[in-house]
Amino acid sequence: MTPTDTRTEIFEAERPRLLRLAYRMLGSISEAEDVVQDGWLRWAGVSIGVDSPPAYLNRIITRQCLDRLKSARARREAYVGPWLPDPLVDAVDPVETIADDVTVTLMLAMERLSPLERAAFLLHDVFEVPLNDIAVTLDREPAAVRQLASRARKNVKAERSRYPLDTAAADRIARAFFAAAHSGDTGSLAGLLARDVEIHTDGGGRVSAFRNIVRGADNALRLFSHVSGDAERRPTLIRTAIIDGLPGYISYNPDGRLQTTALDVADGRVCAIYIVRNPDKLAHITAG
Structure with a gap:
């Protein structure tokens, strides 16, 4: 095997983890793929020996993500309506299926963190990278990295303390919610919703969506009652799914567009x- 073959083999073995890291940093599958592809080009061009390829590749990907987060923050401030991360669905997405406990809720909580806090938290708490390696990646002292991760952990603690549902329970609640929300059965729907439920709808200005977060069970019931009252506006269930660690489903809207719903x-x-209704965020999803 030539040195080039060996380098390719090393990178391909690391690619799923690098994609997952980039996605968790950026919330965008297409951007994560771009970062990892650029990481491959940099890795292929390295002319010196590398003692720890995984640590070296972590460094490349994390630093690229930090650079991209600067412009991403500006774009999100100008985003039309609520912003949600690209939905990562079951095992069919390109970002591998190695399980972690990062949900949509936690990713939104991480949006409150500074880029360095987000990187420190993900590398340390989710990807279990040694503290000294993170310090080199972020160009900070280990003590400073420990503080970054600790602050981040405190800020997202509530969102991380959820207990995941097993596959069967997730399927049951997703089907029950879809049936109640789109059949006009407000009694059953009321029994499923928490009093302070929130509805986040991401259309990105591309398709119709609520410009603001809908808060409270009463408002949610009125919304779903209005939609279910018009048979022509009811969606068609394609399948249930696990979406960024949460139970949910993929559906077709009457206009033929895909939509994902995570609960x-x-x-x-x-x-x-x-x-998520923004078609730019759904291009990677297959209906089957």
């Missing part, structure tokens, strides 16, 4: 609903 469940009630 954050706590104490047996749906406390948040995350709907």
Whole structure:
């Protein structure tokens, strides 16, 4: 095997993890793929020996993500309506399926962190990278990295303390919610919703969506009652799915566009609903 073959083999073995890291940093599958592809070009051009390829590649990808987060923040400030990360669905997405406990809810909480806090938290708490390696990656002293991760951990603690549902339970609640929300059965729907439920709808200005977060069970019930009252506006269920760690489903809207809906469940009630309608964020999803 030639040195080039060996380098390719090393990178391909690391690619799924690097994609997952880039996606968790950026919230965009297409941007994560771009970062990892650029990381490959840099890796292929390295002319010196590397003692620890995984640590070296972590460094390349993390630093690229930090650079991109600067412009991403500006874009999100000008974003039309609520911003949600690209939906990562089951095992069919390109970002590998190695399980972690990062949900849509946690990714939104990480949006409150500084880029360095986000990197420190993900590398240390999610990807279990040694503290000294993170310090080299972020060009900070280990003590400073420990503080960054600690501050981040405190800020996202509530969002990380959820207990994941098993596959069967996730499927049941997703089907029950879809049936209640789109059949006009407000009694059953009321029994599923937490009193302070929130509905986040990401259309990105590309398709119709709520410009603001809908808050409260009463408002949510009125919204779904209005939609279900018009048979021509009811969506068609394609399949249930795990979307960024949360139970949910993929559906077709009457206009033929795909939509993903993720449900954050706590104490047996749906406390948040995350709907992605922006077609730019759904191009990677197959209906089957």
